[in-house]
Amino acid sequence: MRLSRITAYGSSLLLAAGLTLAGAGAAQADSSTAAANYVALGDSYSSGVGAGDYDGGSGDCKRSNNAYPVLWAAANSPASFDFTACSGAVTSDVVNNQLGPVNSGTSLVSLSIGGNDAGFADVMTxxxxxxxxxxxARVEEAKSFVTGTLPGRLASTYTAIRDKAPDAQVVVLGYPRFYQLDGSCLAGLTEVERAAINSAADLLNETTQKSVADHGFAFADVTGNFTGHEICSGDAWLHSVNWTNIGESYHPTAAGQSGGYLPAFTSAA
Structure with a gap:
């Protein structure tokens, strides 16, 4: 629910700090997935922020045991599994901080990245x-970044992954639309604001998909899986503003990871 402007102002710093990007059955393992050396990279949509049951050893990265990489590894028993995705990650964080386990023996890599580069937290705040x-206006600014600057950052990130794992299958996952328009929400953002945010998510996915194709990677679109489960749908797989745990705002729930992200990754992998 949207707070009044006066009340909300008092919570703005908390929201800005906390928002950073931060029903499929188990797949049966086959010989290729069981032999996989799998590394999961990326931002909070891959680390599982919003899905709960966080690994205490992951600290501020907030890696969830309900995140799609963990669910996929549990279902497919790969030969090795390294989980370095981290809440708040931007493209340079993937390159500088997450590629340690990636090497010539890595056969499968997953990641979601780009939302934080485009200013996700500030847009939503x-x-x-x-x-x-x-x-x-802020959404339009972010969209200009996505078309003008982000492609170069994505290209550098994907090249770094390919250089370290030349034979790996790399699956890049996109982002869901946040809102069902003309939905059940009686308060909060206006329909104009919701439509603008959805359009930015679509552009981010389109831009990412083009860069992914240019590098010979696979793109896993989650938009369809989340259709009917957006905020204002009545059966949301995404948190709206969560004032008790602000960092989970606008992130997938455990159902969003298992019903939205896991099947998209499973199909692509």
Missing amino acids: TCVLQSEATCV
Whole structure:
């Protein structure tokens, strides 16, 4: 529920700090997946922020035991599994901090990345706390970054992965649309704001998919899996603003990981 502008202002710093990106059955393992040396990279959508049951040893990275990489590994028993995805990661974090386990023997890599580079946290903070016009302007600024700057960052990240794992199958997962338009929400953002945010998610996915194809990787689109489960759908697999655990806001729930991300990755892998 949207707070009044006066009340919300008092929570703006908390929201800005916390938002950073942060029903499929188990797949049966076959000979190729069982032999896989699998490394899961990326941001909070891959680490599982919002899905609960976090690994205490992962600290601020908030790696969840309900995240799709863990679920896939449990179902397929790969030869090895390394989970380095981290809440808040940008493309440079993947290159500089997450590629340690990736090597010439790695046969499968997954990641989601780019949302934080594009300013996910600031966009959502702006839209929740400021005017409709300011929200739309901030979304347009982010979209300009996605088309102008992000492709180069993605290309550098994908090249670094390929250089370290020349024979690996690499699956890049996209992001869901956040809102069902004309849905069940009686308060919160306006329909104009929700539509603008959805359009930014679509553009981010389109831009990512093009870069993925240019590098010969596979793109796993989760938009269809989340259709009917967006915020305002009545059966959301995404958190809205969560003032008691602000970092989980706008992230997939455990159902979103198992019903949205896991089947998309399983199909691509």
